[in-house]
Amino acid sequence: MTQPFVSVVIPVWRDVEGAVRAAVSAAGPEVEIIAVAAWEDADGVEMSRAASQQIRWLFARRGRGNQMNVGAAATRGEWLLFLHADSRLPAHWMHEIRSAAAHGCAAGTFRFGIAANGWRPRAWEWLVRLRVALLTLPYGDQGLFVRRDLFNALSGYRDIPLMEDVDFVGRARERTRIWKGRTAVVTSARRWERDGWFRRSATNLTLVSRYRFGADVRRLARIYMGHSETAVAVLARAPSAPGKTRLGTSSPELRRALLLDTLDAALEGPWDAALIFTPAESAAECASLTPDARRPPLLVPQVCGDLGLRMSAAFRDLFAAGYLRVILIGSDLPTLPSDRLRDAEHALREGADLVLGPADDGGYYLMGLTRSHDLLFSGISWGAPDVFLTTKTRAEAAGLRVKTIPPWYDVDSPADLQRVATTAALRGARTKRLLDNS
Structure with missing residues (x-):
């Protein structure tokens, strides 16, 4: 050639x-x-x-x-x-x-x-x-x-x-x-036609001048693009991709309902939402999940590796995009109250380096950071009953300021699905409707 x-x-x-x-x-x-x-x-x-x-x-x-x-x-x-x-x-x-x-x-x-x-x-x-x-x-x-x-x-x-x-x-x-x-x-x-000729030109000149005088480029990017300072990211597998075998089913409809119910909480706050997805070839599917969202979620593909590598890469990618605070949750939280996300963001704004939301199974359903810390993701036995405690202990030993928010549960088993079906929660409508009709 x-x-x-x-x-x-x-x-x-x-x-x-x-x-x-x-x-x-x-x-x-x-x-x-x-x-x-x-x-x-x-x-x-x-x-x-x-x-x-x-x-x-x-x-x-x-x-x-x-x-x-x-x-x-x-x-x-x-x-x-x-x-x-x-x-x-x-x-x-x-x-x-x-x-x-x-x-x-x-x-x-x-x-x-x-x-x-x-x-x-x-x-x-x-x-x-x-x-x-x-x-x-x-x-x-x-x-x-x-x-x-x-x-x-x-x-x-x-x-x-x-x-x-x-x-x-x-x-x-x-x-x-x-x-x-x-x-x-x-x-x-x-x-220029959208923003006004003078306003657009003046904004461009101001941003370049501030950059040349040493302003934080992440702050300038948020001004230019209208970014929030915080991103709430959902780590997810595309609904069409098999998974969640511990639930006793691999129904794409169930996976879609769980993911969309979880995304509702991420999309409704004053932050930007992101979807950290896999597999890479499901990008078009993931892009079409939320057609009516006021601000569609940023899509970022997951890297290959264990859960720790995938989480660590998600944080690095979002910090590289200019966010000051990143909150990461799984895709199996259909009834998660948005107050949990607001609590996490507030704690990060108030000076916490790490925010953890403990889950009922000994892990955590939420992690929030203000910068990447590789020590939180390596050498962890994911799925063990002491993941939350191990992570918290490591962070405190490294001198990080750790804040814990109230616990919640993720959906990892048929018993968890039954809990979703019978709990009078404000969220999880799609998942509950699917369970009621099954």
């Missing part, structure tokens, strides 16, 4: 159709196109595959830097071009990269354009041009291209929730002169 000259990498989140149009603008000889969608977009990707045969689709945890690194790792081109899903390349875009190479530049960018008429977009284009001319500080929506050897030498993009482009350009220009293209990548105007 002939090696492409340029590999185009398109990070995608909630804009699969836009990514297809971006790929059309990039298609041509000597080009390979890789689009890296967030797991939440799996359903849309499946529906678009027939119309996007020139694209190789990959999936990754949401986060533009992370997605672009995943895409770059799968490419074969001499040059890498990172293109946003709402941007379109000019007709002869390859000429800019060849010109950069001819002039000894190992990285470069296009001119910035906005797909809108009027004086406001033209004024903003002029200001961006001035910023690039004076500061050599292009952003990702201009299309950034870099020679593979330089990208590898820089270890790619940093996995930060915002400003990955500003950080990357800053490191790249220490190694090479940045080529400043004369043809424009045209970006959708929808962000």
Whole structure:
């Protein structure tokens, strides 16, 4: 197979159709196109595959830097071009990269354009041009291209929730002169039209200024994306995947009811919800579970390994996404009161390093952290009757401030299912209805 000259990498989140149009603008000889969608977009990707045969689709945890690194790792081109899903390349875009190479530049960018008429977009284009001319500080929506050897030498993009482009350009220009293209990548105007031209532009300038003066990038990301400071994550197996053999049944309907009832508690609070799912090929199924949610849960695939490895990776992924507090629960808590989640978040806000919710079987149904602690997940006999006590003792010995919230029960046996069916709880409607009709 002939090696492409340029590999185009398109990070995608909630804009699969836009990514297809971006790929059309990039298609041509000597080009390979890789689009890296967030797991939440799996359903849309499946529906678009027939119309996007020139694209190789990959999936990754949401986060533009992370997605672009995943895409770059799968490419074969001499040059890498990172293109946003709402941007379109000019007709002869390859000429800019060849010109950069001819002039000894190992990285470069296009001119910035906005797909809108009027004086406001033209004024903003002029200001961006001035910023690039004076500061050599292009952003990702201009299309950034870099020679593979330089990208590898820089270890790619940093996995930060915002400003990955500003950080990357800053490191790249220490190694090479940045080529400043004369043809424009045209970006959708929808962000400015949605937020207001002045407000959007002022927000962007403020966030970049604060970042350059050392502000916490996680806090800036929450402002930019509207993230909560807290994520409540449900560790789950897709309903179609077999499991829960201790219940005496492997009914997909029961697994779906248990998961959806548990998700209700995670979705209703002032935090962001996440679904840490397995297997990876069930992404489309998991994305379709909560079509009416005000804010659909962030989807993150589980890693391979025992329960400890999967939990540890879930915490690391969500902290990398910019959250300050992460609360993790299982998918078998159909009657869990939302007060338990509020108690856990309050304890973390008040200074606890670790929050545990003890379960009736000696384990715990909830864990909350403010940062990752590998010692809590290694060398644990999962399923033993002393998991809660062992974890609490380890944490206290390590100097962590531990807070325990009131106990609850998870559904691990037929007796637990009977308890759900006969308990007058405010939650668990789907599970109770299924049990009543069985």
